[in-house]
Amino acid sequence: MNLSRAKIFRKEKTLVYRSYSEDEDYFDFIAEQNQDGYSQFIISSKIMIYLIKCLVVDEKFTLKEIQLMESDGILDDEINHLIENVRNGNVFELIDKLRWLSDDNSIDVEMVHFSKRYEGHSIVLKIQANGIIFIDPMHFEGQMKNITQLISDVQV
Numbered sequence: 001m002n003l004s005r006a007k008i009f010r011k012e013k014t015l016v017y018r019s020y021s022e023d024e025d026y027f028d029f030i031a032e033q034n035q036d037g038y039s040q041f042i043i044s045s046k047i048m049i050y051l052i053k054c055l056v057v058d059e060k061f062t063l064k065e066i067q068l069m070e071s072d073g074i075l076d077d078e079i080n081h082l083i084e085n086v087r088n089g090n091v092f093e094l095i096d097k098l099r100w101l102s103d104d105n106s107i108d109v110e111m112v113h114f115s116k117r118y119e120g121h122s123i124v125l126k127i128q129a130n131g132i133i134f135i136d137p138m139h140f141e142g143q144m145k146n147i148t149q150l151i152s153d154v155q156v
Contacts, residue, residue, distance in 0.1 A: 002137070003124060003126065003134040003135060003136055003137070004019065004134070004135055004136070004137045004140040005019065005020060005021075005022065005132060005133065005134050005135075006018060006019045006020065006132070006133055006135075006140075006144050007020065007029075007030075007033075007040070007130075007131050007132050007133075008041040008043065008131040008133065008148060008151065009033055009038035009039060009040060009041055009131070010038065010039050010040075010041045011037055011038050011039070014152075015041060015148055015151055015152045015155065016038070016148065017133070017144050017147075017148050018033055018038070019140075019144075040130075040131060041131045041151075042129060042130065042131055043127065043128070043129050043130075043131055043151065044108070044129075045098065045101075045102035045108045045109045045129075046102070046154070047151055047154055047155075048098075048109040048112055048127070048129065049095055049098050049099060049102070049109070050150070050154045051112065051127060051147070051150060051151070052066075052091065052094070052095065052098070052112060053091065053095060054150050055114050055125070055150075056086060056091050056114075057091055059116070059146075060116060061114040061115065061116040061123075061125070062087065062114065062115050062116060063083055063086045063087070063091075063094075063112065063113075063114055064083075064113040064114060064115055065083070065111070065112070065113040066079055066083065066098075066109060066111070066112050066113075067109075067110045067111040067112075068101070068107050068108065068109060068110055069107060069108045069109075069110045069129070070107050071107070075101075075107075078097070079094075079097070082094040082097055108129060109129060110128065110129050111126060111127065111128045111129065112126070112127050113125070113126045114126075114127075118139075121136075121138055121139070122136065123135075123136060123139045123143065124136045125143060125147070127147065133147055
């Protein structure tokens with residue numbers, strides 16, 4: 001599936017998203033946004049954990065995958081096992097593990113992947129720590145507004 005993409009930026013105290021195409025040069029895109037007064041926004045592990053909670057618990061998304069900045073086979077297996085538990089309704093064990101990894105071991109969440117069936121269509125979300133978000137084109141605008149608002153809420 002071809003996904004649309006956007007990057008989160010901060011202008012003064014407001015978070016906004018700017019769409020760009022895969023054909024655009026990423027560094028030129030960033031430079032153009034900087035010239036317009038926008039600074040890049042990094043999605044911390046604290047925010048990623050908050051998004052997991054909101055999207056899985058409140059909005060009933062399925063958590064498909066988590067990638068960590070640093071990991072090994074054993075840690076990957078443990079995270080994958082916890083993701084399976086999330087599908088069975090236990091998101092808080094995963095959240096506790098991610099908090100512990102981030103706080104005590106400085107291992108940060110690099111990317112989370114979600115999906116959901118809604119009105120007969122699949123919604124696909126991939127959120128990266130560098131502020132880039134991929135969403136299926138049909139749900140792009142609505143989900144980008146939602147994600148940007150959720151991130152803004154936790155920034156208060």
